[in-house]
Amino acid sequence: MSATPDRPVAPTGLNHVVINVRDLNETHRFWTEKLGFTQVGEFQLVHRGGPARRMQFYSGDHDGKLTHHDIAFMEVPGLPAPNPDGTLVSAIGHIALALPNREAWLKQLAFLQASGVAFERRVEHGMTHSLYIRDPNGYTVELLYELPREVWEGNIQAALNHYVALPTEGEAALADNHENVPVFAPVQ
Ligand SMILES: [Fe+2]
Structure with missing residues (x-):
């Protein structure tokens, strides 16, 4: 067993992000039809007795292969809508x-x-x-x-x-x- 390191081990970079969205179906359409992602999975997440949240997982193109997820979306219906100017x-x-x-x-x-x-x-x-x-x-x-x-x-x-x-x-x-x-x- 090697000695306990005295500094953090740097990661190779960012692996994926999960973001909360208001409407999973609308989000799915944009991220697949406009941005070219492929859906690779879905999940119902129940965390600490909270409400069940729908999640969907997406991959970009990794030299012709898919990965488990680059980005995932979790539907949280109460989130605020964008302002009228889109911000x-x-x-x-x-x-x-x-x-x-x-x-x-x-x-x-x-x-x-x-x-x-x-x-x-x-x-x-x-x-x-x-x-x-x-x-x-x-x-x-x-x-x-x-x-x-x-x-x-x-x-x-x-x-x-x-x-x-x-x-x-x-x-x-x-x-x-x-x-x-x-x-x-x-x-x-
Ligand atoms: Fe940037």
Whole structure:
């Protein structure tokens, strides 16, 4: 038996999130029909004698395979609806989904625009190019592709600070500049 470690063991990253939603069926339609997730399971959760809650589990595409869940939704009918302008005050700022590459990301932007999903923000960050939309619950979903590690790893803080807002409507909302993206060099 090895000695007790004196520091935490860092995780490899985020594995999944579970979010509470007002209407599971409406949420299912958006996350499968607009975002391309596949439902992989369902569950009735009864926690400490509370009411039974419906849960559904979803996977993205992991090199052609499914996983047990990237995201799951639990129906909590009493949750507040989004404000008339679509905003929602919630504990979740946003949920970011990575597309496998720039080409896939551009295709998904074209699909979403053609199917009438409003683009709330489009941003060139220093480490990702990102689109922000809202799901039917009002949660913000970020769709992104990662820029090459060489671009941002030298100075993650500077890459995080880099923020260029882009058009959200029409043809201009589908244009993406990936030539001459800034490279963030280490601080000397
Ligand atoms: Fe983000």
